[in-house]
Amino acid sequence: MVTPLGVAVPMLYTIPLFLTWARPGERSSALMGGSAIFLTLVGVAFSPGEVSEVVIVERAMAATLQLVVTSLLIVQKRSTRKVKAAQQAMHESEERLRLFIEHAPVALAMFDRDMHYLSVSRRWITDYGLSDRVVIGQSHYDIFPEIPERWRAVHQRGLGGEIVREEEDRFKRPDASERWLCWEVRPWKTADGRVGGIVIFTEDITERKMVEQELRNHQAQLEDLTAKLLTSQEEERKRIARDLHDDFTQQLAALTIDLQRQARLASESGTPTASHLVQMGKKTEQLTTDLQRMAHRLHSSLLEHVGLEAAFRECVDECSTRAGLTTELVMRELPRGISLEQATCLYRVLQESLQNVTKHAKAANILVRLQPTRNGLELCIQDDGLGFDQSENAAHSNGLGLTSMAERIKGLQGTFRIESTLGFGTEIHAWIPISEVEPDR
Ligand SMILES: Nc1ncnc2c1ncn2[C@@H]1O[C@H](COP(=O)(O)OP(=O)(O)O)[C@@H](O)[C@H]1O
Ligand SMILES: [Mg+2]
Numbered sequence: 001m002v003t004p005l006g007v008a009v010p011m012l013y014t015i016p017l018f019l020t021w022a023r024p025g026e027r028s029s030a031l032m033g034g035s036a037i038f039l040t041l042v043g044v045a046f047s048p049g050e051v052s053e054v055v056i057v058e059r060a061m062a063a064t065l066q067l068v069v070t071s072l073l074i075v076q077k078r079s080t081r082k083v084k085a086a087q088q089a090m091h092e093s094e095e096r097l098r099l100f101i102e103h104a105p106v107a108l109a110m111f112d113r114d115m116h117y118l119s120v121s122r123r124w125i126t127d128y129g130l131s132d133r134v135v136i137g138q139s140h141y142d143i144f145p146e147i148p149e150r151w152r153a154v155h156q157r158g159l160g161g162e163i164v165r166e167e168e169d170r171f172k173r174p175d176a177s178e179r180w181l182c183w184e185v186r187p188w189k190t191a192d193g194r195v196g197g198i199v200i201f202t203e204d205i206t207e208r209k210m211v212e213q214e215l216r217n218h219q220a221q222l223e224d225l226t227a228k229l230l231t232s233q234e235e236e237r238k239r240i241a242r243d244l245h246d247d248f249t250q251q252l253a254a255l256t257i258d259l260q261r262q263a264r265l266a267s268e269s270g271t272p273t274a275s276h277l278v279q280m281g282k283k284t285e286q287l288t289t290d291l292q293r294m295a296h297r298l299h300s301s302l303l304e305h306v307g308l309e310a311a312f313r314e315c316v317d318e319c320s321t322r323a324g325l326t327t328e329l330v331m332r333e334l335p336r337g338i339s340l341e342q343a344t345c346l347y348r349v350l351q352e353s354l355q356n357v358t359k360h361a362k363a364a365n366i367l368v369r370l371q372p373t374r375n376g377l378e379l380c381i382q383d384d385g386l387g388f389d390q391s392e393n394a395a396h397s398n399g400l401g402l403t404s405m406a407e408r409i410k411g412l413q414g415t416f417r418i419e420s421t422l423g424f425g426t427e428i429h430a431w432i433p434i435s436e437v438e439p440d441r
Contacts, residue, residue, distance in 0.1 A: 003054070003058065006054070006055065006058035006059075007058050007062050007065070009062075010036075010039075010040040010043065010059060010063070011065060011066070013035075013036035013039060013040060013066060014036065014066060014069050016032055016036075017029065017032045017033055017036055017066070018069075020032045020073070021077075025081075026074045026077045026078055026081075029070060029073040029077060030070065030074060032070075033066060033067070033071075033074075034070075036070075037063045037067060040062050040063045040066060041059060041060075041063055043059070044056060044059050097119070098119055101119045101120065101121050102119070102120070102121055102122055103121070104121040104123065106123055106202070106203055107121060107124040107128070107201065107202045107203070107204070108120070108121040108123070108124055108199065108200070108201050109124045109199070109200050110197065110199050111140060111155075111197045111198050111199070111200070113159060113195070113197050114139065115139055115140040115141060115155060115197075115198075116137055116138060116139050116140070117136050117137060117139075117140065118136070118197065119136070120135055120136070124202075127202070127204060128144075128173070129173065130143065140155075154185050155185065155200075157185070158185035158186060158187050159187065159195060159197070160187075160195075161187050161195050163184070163187070164184070165183070165184045166181075166182065166183050166184075167182050168181075168205070168209070169182070169183060179204055179206045180206045180208075180209040181202045181204060181205065182202070182205050183200065183201065183203070184200070184201045184202075185199075185200050185201075186198060186199045186201070187199075223410070223411075226407045226411075227407070230404060230408055234299075234344065237298040237299045238298075238299040240299075241295040241296070241298040241299035242295075244295040244298070245292065245295045248291055249291050249292055249295070252284055252287055252288040253288055255284055256281055259277055259280050259281040259284055260278075260281045262277050263277035263281055297351070303340065303344060303347060308338060308346065308347070309334065311343075312329065312331065312347070312350060312368070312370060315347070315350055315351060315354065316350075316354070316366075316368055319354040319357075319358065320366075322358070323358040325357070325358070325363065325364065325365065326364060326365045326366070327365075327366045327367075328365070328366070328368070329368045329370075330367070330368070330369045330371070331369075331371070332370075332371040332372060334370070334372060334377065335372045335377060335434050337434055337435060338377065341412070342377070342412060342432055342434065345408045345409065345411075345412055346377070346379050346430065346432070348404075349379060349381075349405045349408065349409065349428070350368065350379065352404070352405050353405070353428045354368075354381070356401055356402075356426075357381070357383045357385060357426075360386070360388070361385025361386055361387075362385050363383035363384050363385030363386075364384060365384050366381065366383050367380075367381075367382045367383075368380070368381050368382075369382075372434075373431065375433055375435075376414070376431050376432055376434050377431070377432055377434050378430070378431045379429075379430045379431075380430075381427070381428045382425065382426070382427045382428075383425045383427075384424075384425040385425050385426065386422070386423065386425075387420045387421045387422045387423055387424050387425050388422065388426065389420075389422060390420055402418065409430050409431075412432045412433070413432070414430060414432035414433060415429075416428075416429070416430050417430075
């Protein structure tokens with residue numbers, strides 16, 4: 001018979017075995033377990049009395065039990081170690097995430113489903129004037145009780161799994177200063193795929209907005225200045241044209257009449273200078289015509305007196321005789337209510353375009369079309385000349401012609417477009433709105 005005491009005595013070795021529980025690692029338990037089994041088995045030789053079968057069975061049972069205990073201890077310690085390592089890894093990854101968020105160069109905050117802060121970036125703290133120790137674990141709505149309803153609604157949409165983004169939004173800080181923000185609300189998900197909360201990211205774009213606004217102001221100022229320059233240029237042309245017409249051409253006309261009378265008198269009295277005087281009279285007459293033309297070009301009184309159609313016809317004809325080009329002018333019935341300002345604008349575009357064709361294009365034909373559209377008037381000047389590269393031209397040209405045409409049209413809320421292909425000619429399209437209700441000029 002096996003006595004319980006015979007088994008229990010060697011089992012006393014399990015006491016130091018259990019004590020190894022407190023030591024880290026499986027090695028101490030394995031060593032202690034091995035030693036206990038060894039001593040239990042070898043101890044048979046030193047036990048008093050005869051080595052009976054009973055004693056051997058008792059020792060074998062005790063050694064088996066010790067083996068079981070040792071194995072259990074080792075398995076337990078191993079799994080504890082694994083759990084600890086996993087916890088450590090998780091802790092490290094959480095810490096990395098926290099550091100990542102904290103040092104992110106944008107304002108970033110992570111919330112749980114109840115909008116309690118889980119993590120924030122430093123930028124968030126500084127941008128919203130908070131203290132990080134106070135923030136974590138607190139409710140966003142407790143910190144900002146005055147948060148507008150529309151933002152609460154956006155948070156709810158985020159918690160519903162939606163990504164919401166706004167490129168420009170105004171935000172009032174607690175110190176009442178106003179900032180411009182670009183923001184995004186994104187849901188974050190737990191390992192099982194449920195929405196665990198949201199992440200809000202905001203970028204302060206106030207500086208950018210200010211720069212943009214400043215640029216817009218400068219642009220407006222520049223446009224204003226250009227418009228003023230064009231107007232004063234028009235005024236100046238008008239003045240010079242008036243002077244030329246009222247003063248010089250009148251004087252020249254008087255001189256012509258004088259010369260013609262002298263020539264007549266001289267030829268009657270048979271003076272040899274008669275033919276010379278006739279020549280002088282003709283030259284002066286030509287000079288008068290040229291000056292009148294110049295005055296017209298500077299300020300086409302034709303526009304005021306005979307209207308846009310006649311002025312256009314004269315301008316195109318003049319270009320054709322001057323440059324020896326084949327010109328075609330197509331005009332459909334023009335709408336009523338074209339103001340003098342609008343007529344002058346279109347006339348200047350025509351003048352500059354024709355000048356450009358004769359100066360740069362080396363064209364043989366020009367087609368000018370002036371036709372009404374549904375709510376405006378369109379002018380198109382087309383040539384079959386060399387054409388030009390507009391991008392290159394924009395970078396290198398010192399000319400003002402194209403720019404001033406575009407500005408004039410823009411000043412009348414119209415549209416201006418150039419289509420040019422190297423080797424295939426150029427088309428200028430200008431359109432201005434005309435309201436039919438305006439009284440006839
Ligand atoms: N019809 C055209 N055909 C060919 N090139 C043109 C034409 N119109 C304009 N250009 C090109 O565009 C440039 C700018 O024109 P513009 O602004 O009127 O200045 P400018 O006539 O004083 O040179 C010209 O120098 C020329 O190279
Ligand atoms: Mg030009």
